[in-house]
Each structure stands twice: as structure tokens, then as C-alpha cells.
Amino acid sequence: MSENATTSVKTPVDFWFDPLCPWAWMTSRWVLEVEKVRDIEIRWHIMSLAVLNEDRVDELPEEYRDMLATKAWKPVRVATAAWQKHGADVLGPLYTALGTRFHNNGEGPTLDAIAGALADAGLPADLIDYAEQEDFAFESELRASHKEGIDLVGQEVGTPVIAVPGADGEQVAFFGPVVTPAPQGEQAARLWDGTLAVASVPGFYELKRTRTKGPDFSNL
Secondary structure, three states, X not given: OOOOOOOOOOEEEXXXXXXXXHHHHHHHHHHHHHHHHOOEEEEEEEOOHHHHHOOOHHHOOHHHHHHHHHHHHHHHHHHHHXXXXXXXXXXXXXXXXXXXXXXXXXXXXXXHHHHHHHHHOOOOHHHHHHOOOOOOXXXXXXXXXXXXHHOOOOOOOOOOEEEEEOOOOOEEEEEOOOOOOOXXXXXXXXXXXXXXXXXXXXXXXXXXXXOOOOOOOOOO
């Protein structure tokens, strides 16, 4: 390498997801588009809608309570077990495999879909055994990862949570953005630049508009 050559250091982007959430899925596809056009490197982390809502279950609509009780734990347990046994680098490919089956293909978070995703990601089939493990072997690691992400933004939001280094060395963290369909190319980059601009303003709280359409929740 010549004396004039410089090495580009990519900005780490920490992304917390629950594979069950269709909104997080859309945001994750957008961030992957951003990775193509901005000097960033995504680091995937697990959070859990079931953990997030466990202290307020009685306040939730019955349909959402049922979904959390019957469907939310299985994929996040398998993802956590994969991370703990095979390293954080497997989370990105596994999330893509799970989300493609759950959301794009309409399979929903079934055991068959999870098993198929493990195969798609090149991971051992026996990780499916963790899906229904009530005394989950990696419960503390799951909850610690969830807490790390949610503590950055507070309990009143959901998934995803994104954090980037701020100008002063402190992390700039935010929930969302909620966007569908996932922007592509330069549009993805403009949304990224704008999101960072507003999120880095001290005291900025919320930007929101009426939702007119969104992903299909019927498969969950």
C-alpha cells in the first residue's frame, strides 16, 4: 500500500430486530440497500416483542396477545441459539432467511418455516430444538441483548432499534423508521441521511404521519 493510500473505515450500524415483525423486516431491507451506497457496516442484534410486552400483556388486543403467546418465542429463541452457538455473523443470513419465508413467501413463523430458514442459512438443523424449549438455555443472553437495544430508546417503542456513533462519541439511537416498501438506491441513501440528521438533533422526539398502507400481518 502506498503512503498516500487511505483505508476507509465503515461506520458501524447496530440493528436490533425481532424476526417476527414485518415492519422491522422492511426497515432491515432498506438498511441493506443503504449499505450498498453508504460506508456503513450492519451489526445485527436480537430483541423480542414478547419480552417487550410481557409486563403489559393485559393491555394488548386479544389477537396480539395470542400472537405473542403462540408465535413470538419460537423464531427469536432459534435465532438466539444460532448466535450463541455459531457467532454473531450468522444473524444477518439467518434473519434474511427467516424474513423471506415469514414475510415474502407468506409461510408465517411456523416450525417448518424456521427449519427451512436454518437450511437456507446453512445452519445445523438441530437448532430447531430450541424453538419450543420453555426453559430456554440462552434466556439471559436473549434478554440482555433486548435490554441493550431498548435501553437506548425507551420502553414505549418497538422493533427495530438502530444505533450509530454520534459526533460526540455517544450513540445516536432511534426506533424505525417505519417504511414500506423498502426504498432502493439513492432514495434509500437520502432517507438514511435524513434520518440521521433528525435523530442526531438533541431533544428531537418524534416525526410521524398517518399510515395509509403497510405490510400484510395475516401470515403471522
